[in-house]
Amino acid sequence: MIAFSLLATDGSARRGTLQLTHGSVQTPAFMPVGTAASVKGLTPADVRSAGTQILLANTYHLWLRPGLETIEAAGGLHRFMAWDAPILTDSGGFQVFSLQERRTLDPDGVTFKSHLDGSMHRFTPENTVAFQEAIGSDIAMQLDVCVKLPATYEELAASVSMTTAWAQRCRAAQRSPDTALFAIVQGGLDESLRMRSVRELVALDFPGYAIGGLSVGETREEMERTARLTAAALPQSKPRYIMGIGTVRDIIAAVDCGIDMFDCVYPTRCGRNARAMTHSGEFNIRNAAYVRDFSPVDPQCSCTVCTTYTRAYLCHLFRAGEMLGSQLLSYHNVALLHDVMAQARAAIEGGNWATWRDAALAAISS
Amino acid sequence: MIAFSLLATDGSARRGTLQLTHGSVQTPAFMPVGTAASVKGLTPADVRSAGTQILLANTYHLWLRPGLETIEAAGGLHRFMAWDAPILTDSGGFQVFSLQERRTLDPDGVTFKSHLDGSMHRFTPENTVAFQEAIGSDIAMQLDVCVKLPATYEELAASVSMTTAWAQRCRAAQRSPDTALFAIVQGGLDESLRMRSVRELVALDFPGYAIGGLSVGETREEMERTARLTAAALPQSKPRYIMGIGTVRDIIAAVDCGIDMFDCVYPTRCGRNARAMTHSGEFNIRNAAYVRDFSPVDPQCSCTVCTTYTRAYLCHLFRAGEMLGSQLLSYHNVALLHDVMAQARAAIEGGNWATWRDAALAAISS
Numbered sequence: 001m002i003a004f005s006l007l008a009t010d011g012s013a014r015r016g017t018l019q020l021t022h023g024s025v026q027t028p029a030f031m032p033v034g035t036a037a038s039v040k041g042l043t044p045a046d047v048r049s050a051g052t053q054i055l056l057a058n059t060y061h062l063w064l065r066p067g068l069e070t071i072e073a074a075g076g077l078h079r080f081m082a083w084d085a086p087i088l089t090d091s092g093g094f095q096v097f098s099l100q101e102r103r104t105l106d107p108d109g110v111t112f113k114s115h116l117d118g119s120m121h122r123f124t125p126e127n128t129v130a131f132q133e134a135i136g137s138d139i140a141m142q143l144d145v146c147v148k149l150p151a152t153y154e155e156l157a158a159s160v161s162m163t164t165a166w167a168q169r170c171r172a173a174q175r176s177p178d179t180a181l182f183a184i185v186q187g188g189l190d191e192s193l194r195m196r197s198v199r200e201l202v203a204l205d206f207p208g209y210a211i212g213g214l215s216v217g218e219t220r221e222e223m224e225r226t227a228r229l230t231a232a233a234l235p236q237s238k239p240r241y242i243m244g245i246g247t248v249r250d251i252i253a254a255v256d257c258g259i260d261m262f263d264c265v266y267p268t269r270c271g272r273n274a275r276a277m278t279h280s281g282e283f284n285i286r287n288a289a290y291v292r293d294f295s296p297v298d299p300q301c302s303c304t305v306c307t308t309y310t311r312a313y314l315c316h317l318f319r320a321g322e323m324l325g326s327q328l329l330s331y332h333n334v335a336l337l338h339d340v341m342a343q344a345r346a347a348i349e350g351g352n353w354a355t356w357r358d359a360a361l362a363a364i365s366s
Numbered sequence: 367m368i369a370f371s372l373l374a375t376d377g378s379a380r381r382g383t384l385q386l387t388h389g390s391v392q393t394p395a396f397m398p399v400g401t402a403a404s405v406k407g408l409t410p411a412d413v414r415s416a417g418t419q420i421l422l423a424n425t426y427h428l429w430l431r432p433g434l435e436t437i438e439a440a441g442g443l444h445r446f447m448a449w450d451a452p453i454l455t456d457s458g459g460f461q462v463f464s465l466q467e468r469r470t471l472d473p474d475g476v477t478f479k480s481h482l483d484g485s486m487h488r489f490t491p492e493n494t495v496a497f498q499e500a501i502g503s504d505i506a507m508q509l510d511v512c513v514k515l516p517a518t519y520e521e522l523a524a525s526v527s528m529t530t531a532w533a534q535r536c537r538a539a540q541r542s543p544d545t546a547l548f549a550i551v552q553g554g555l556d557e558s559l560r561m562r563s564v565r566e567l568v569a570l571d572f573p574g575y576a577i578g579g580l581s582v583g584e585t586r587e588e589m590e591r592t593a594r595l596t597a598a599a600l601p602q603s604k605p606r607y608i609m610g611i612g613t614v615r616d617i618i619a620a621v622d623c624g625i626d627m628f629d630c631v632y633p634t635r636c637g638r639n640a641r642a643m644t645h646s647g648e649f650n651i652r653n654a655a656y657v658r659d660f661s662p663v664d665p666q667c668s669c670t671v672c673t674t675y676t677r678a679y680l681c682h683l684f685r686a687g688e689m690l691g692s693q694l695l696s697y698h699n700v701a702l703l704h705d706v707m708a709q710a711r712a713a714i715e716g717g718n719w720a721t722w723r724d725a726a727l728a729a730i731s732s
Contacts, residue, residue, distance in 0.1 A: 036686040037679075043690065044674075066657065066682045073658050074678060082674050291432065292439050308410075308448050312440060313403075316432045320402040323689060324409065 002139075002180035002207045004239045010353035012232070012258035015345050018239050020086040020138040021178040022078065025053040027239065027260040028344055030251060030337045031088060032268065036061045037081040040268045041323075041330040044083040050303065050331055051338030053085060054138070056263040059131055060092035063121065064114050068131060076136035086138040088263070091128045093184070094212070094243070097146040105145070107162065125169035133176040141210060142170040144184040149217040156188040159213070164200040171204055182241060184212040185230055189222050198233040208239040211259070215244035223250075228257040248277060248340055248364055252357055255344050267337050271330025274318045276311075278336065281364045285329065290315040303335035368505075368546035368573045370605045376719035378598070378624035381711050384605050386452040386504040387544040388444065391419040393605065393626040394710055396617060396703045397454060398634065402427045403447040406634045407689075407696040410449040416669065416697055417704030419451060420504070422629040425494055426458035429487065430480050434497055442502035452504040454629070457494045459550070460578070460609070463512040471511070473528070491535035499542040507576060508536040510550040515583040522554040525579070530566040537570055548607060550578040551596055555588050564599040574605040577625070581610035589616075594623040614643060614706055614730055618723055621710050633703050637696025640684045642677075644702065647730045651695065656681040669701035 008015040018025040032039045032047060033056045039047050047055060057077060066080075074080035077087060096103050096112050103112035109124035125143045132140035143166050145159040167183045174181055183201040187193030201209060211230050214223045227242055234240050239260045245251055246264020254262055270277060274286040278298035283290075285297065296306035297314065305328045317325030340360070347356035374381040384391040398405045398413060399422045405413050413421060423443060432446075440446035443453060462469050462478050469478035475490035491509045498506035509532050511525040533549045540547055549567040553559030567575060577596050580589045593608055600606050605626045611617055612630020620628055636643060640652040644664035649656075651663065662672035663680065671694045683691030706726070713722030 036682075036688060038683055038686070038688040038690045041689050041693070043693070061686075065686055066678070070658055070678060070682070074660060074676065080676075080679055080682075082679070292436055294440060310440065310446075312432070312436060313446055313448070316402075316436070316446075317404055320404070320427075320431055322402060322404040323407050323692070324404045326689070327407070327409070327693065 004208070004237065006236065008349050008351075010348045010351055011256070012228075013255050013344070013348045013353045013357075014258055014260055015348040016239065016260055018260070020054070020180065022084060022086045022138050023053070025086060026345060028251075028255045028341055029053055029261055030246070030341050031056045031261060031263040032334050033058075033263055033265045034081070034083075035265070036065065037077060039330075039334070041271060041327045042268070042334070044081060046331055047083070047334070048085065050335040051342070052334065054088060055083065055085075056088045056090060057137075058090050058092065058095060059128055060090070060095035062089075062135065063092065063131060064116055068134060071135045078136055087136075088139040089132045089135070089137040089141065090243075091132070091141040091143045092123055093141070093144040094146050096123060097148075107165075109143070125166040126173040129170045129173040129181065130175070133174070133179045137179050139208065140179045140181050142167045142181060142183050144186060144212055146213055146216070147186070147188060149188055149213075151188055153190060153193075156186070156190055156193050159186045159188075160193050160197045160200075163197065167201055167204055167206070171206070180207045182206060182208040182210050184210045184243075185234075186213045187230075188213055189218055189226050191226075191229055194226060194230045195233055198230060202235060206238070208241060209234050210241040210243055212243050214242065220250070224253050224257065227254060227259065231258040246337070248279075248337070249361065251337065251340065252344065252360055256353075256357055267333035268330045271333045272326040274325065274329065276314075276329060277333045279340070279360070279363055280366065285311055285314050286318045287315070297329070297332050298336060301332065301336055301339060303332055303339070305329070305332040305335070370574070370603065372602065374715050374717075376714045376717050377622070378594075379621050379710070379714045379719045379723075380624055380626055381714040382605065382626055384626070386420070386546065388450060388452045388504050389419070391452060392711060394617075394621045394707055395419055395627055396612070396707050397422045397627060397629040398700050399424075399629055399631045400447070400449075401631070402431065403443060405696075405700070407637060407693045408634070408700065410447060412697055413449070413700070414451065416701040417708070418700065420454060421449065421451075422454045422456060423503075424456050424458065424461060425497055426456070426461035428455075428501065429458065429497060430482055434500060437501045444502055453502075454505040455498045455501070455503040455507065456609075457498070457507040457509045458489055459507070459510040460512050462489060463514075473531075475509070491532040492539040495536045495539040495547065496541070499540070499545045503545050505574065506545045506547050508533045508547060508549050510552060510578055512579055512582070513552070513554060515554055515579075517554055519556060519559075522552070522556055522559050525552045525554075526559050526563045526566075529563065533567055533570055533572070537572070546573045548572055548574040548576050550576045550609075551600075552579045553596075554579055555584055555592050557592075557595055560592060560596045561599055564596060568601060572604070574607060575600050576607040576609055578609050580608065586616070586619075590619050590623065593620060593625065597624040612703070614645075614703070615727065617703065617706065618710065618726055621714075622719075622723055633699035634696045637699045638692040640691065640695065642680075642695060643699045645706070645726070645729055646732065651677055651680050652684045653681070663695070663698050664702060667698065667702055667705060669698055669705070671695070671698040671701070
C-alpha cells in the first residue's frame, strides 16, 4: 500500500520515491489543492500535464458536499473527479478548528456546524478514517487537534496529548490496505512539545508523518526553526509532509529542513488574482508594465502557458475580466512550482543542493 | 483571399466550403464568440478540439481594450490570442447601436462613449475596415446601422439607405487582400426593405452577405420568415451568415433557410449558468435530479467532457461554485453545437436533410 525509498540526501535535503496505490511520487513533491474535488480553474488533464504527481482534497469539504453517498456511488473520489493518480486527503481537523465558535471539542471527537447550511456534523478519529478509506484516498490524514498561535503551553500540551490519543484510535480504525495513514505532529513553536509529539507518534509506527500547526500566524523564522527541529527528529525512512506551504521560498526552505511533501492553495489562489510566480520572483500581471510585454510569463519556464501566450495577453485577460486569465495563470503557477521541485530533486541527486538552493533563493529576492 | 464552393444542396439547405486566409471552413458552420479575444472559459486549444473552425471577435471591444496598438505590436489578433485558424470580426455596429444614449449617429459615422471609462470614440466605415484589416481578420464586417425592433418604416428605410452607403465606403476603404469584407442586409421585418437592401448590396458585389437586424426583439416566427426570404434573395454562389443565432433549434431553422454561418455567445453563456445543451434539449445541471446521475452530460455526444465526466460531477462543481463547472459545460455546449453542424452537413450531403431536420427538432422538443 505504501513504500518510501530514500534515493539520495544532500545535507538535510532528501530525494525519494513514494509508492502509493494509484502510482508513485518523486519527492520532494508539491501537491496542488483540489479542496472540493477540483483544483480551481484546471481540468484533471491540466493538473496532470502541469506536472502534478499527487493532489490534495479536503475531507471537511467533501463530507459536506457532495457527501459520502455520492462519492461512493461514483465509485470513489478518483472516478468522481476523473483523476487517476494519487490523492492525499486532509482529515478535516484544520478546517473544523478554523470554525472557532461553530465547533465543540470533546475527548471523543468534535461537533461542528456546516458553514454551508448550519447543519450539525461530528468528526471522530474513526469516522474520518472510514470516510477517507471509503472515498479511496491514497494517503489519509489522522484527525488532529490544531491550535491557533499564539497559544499557552497548556493549550499546546493538551493538543499534543489529544492528537496522540486520536492518532492511536485512527490507527486502530484502519480497514483498507489501499489507504496509507499519516500522523500529524503538533506542539506549536515549543520544542519540547514538538519532541514529545514526535516520540509518541513515532512509537505508533505510521508510514508517514506530517508537521501540522504551522503557517497559522507565526513568523517565517519561527516556522522554519520548528519545521527543521521536528523534521530532524522524525525517522529517516518515512516520508515527511509539511502542511500549508506553497511559496517558492517556503518550499525551498522546507526541502532544506528535510521535508518531502508540501501542499498549498497558494499557486491557484495567486493565479486567480493575477499574481504570477516565477523563478525570479512574483509580480502582478495586470500592471501597466505588462500591457505590451510580449515575453512569456516566466522566460525560464517551459510550461504550455509560457510557450503559447504572452504577458500582454494575460494582462489583457485580467483587465477584461476574462476567466481564461485565471485559468492560464493558475496553470502556470502550478507548473512553476513543479518545475522548482524538479530542479530541487535534480540538485539533491547531483549533490549540489546548497548551491542550487542559494541561487534559487537569490533569484527570487533580487 | 476568399473562395466559396457549394458542394451540395438539399431543399434550401446548403453544404459548402469557405476558403479563408487562415484555413478553410466546412459549412454550415457555427462560430463561437470570443468577444474580447477569448472564448469565455476555453483555451484556444479547447476551442479547436471542441470542433471550432472559425471564431468571432468584436471590433467594439478590441478597439477599446486592448486597442489597436497592442494587437498590432503583438503581430495581429491571431498571434495575440494564440489562435491560428480563421477569425471573423464584427464591425462594432451592433455594439455601438446598443449603447443607445451614449452614441450619436451622423451620415459620416457614429460617435460613442466607451462603456469602460466614458472616453469618446468614433467609428466610420473606413476606420472600422482599417482596424479589422490591421488586426488580421479573415472576414471583416461592414459598419452597418442597426435598428431595435419594433421600429417605424421610416427608421428602417433610413437604416437600409445608410447601411448601403457605408457598405460602398467600406468596399472603397479595403486595402488588404487577406481580409474578406461581408456586407450586412438590414430592413427589419419589412419584406420590401429587405429586398431593397439585398439588391443594393448585391450590386456592390461582396464576397459574402450577413443578415443583420434580427434576434433583436421579434418572435421566432418573424425572424424565420425574414431570414428565409432574405436568404432566398441572396446570390447562390456567396456565403450567407446570420448574426446572433445560437440555439440548436434556431440554427437548424437557419440552415433550413439556406444560411451557412452562425455565431452566438449562447453556448458559453449557458455553460457559465449551468445550462446544458444536448441533442435532446436543454436542462439545468445544478438541479437535484443530477446529484447522483453518473451518465454523461449528453449520452449522444462524444466530446471529451462527455467521455470523461458525469452529470453528477458537473452538478457538484456548480453547487460548490467551482469555476471548472463553467469551463467544462462551456466546452461541451460548444462541442455539441459543432456536432449538430457536422450532422447537418452530413444530412445535406446525403440528401436526407428534411428527415434529419425533423428528427433533430422533434428530439429537442420531446
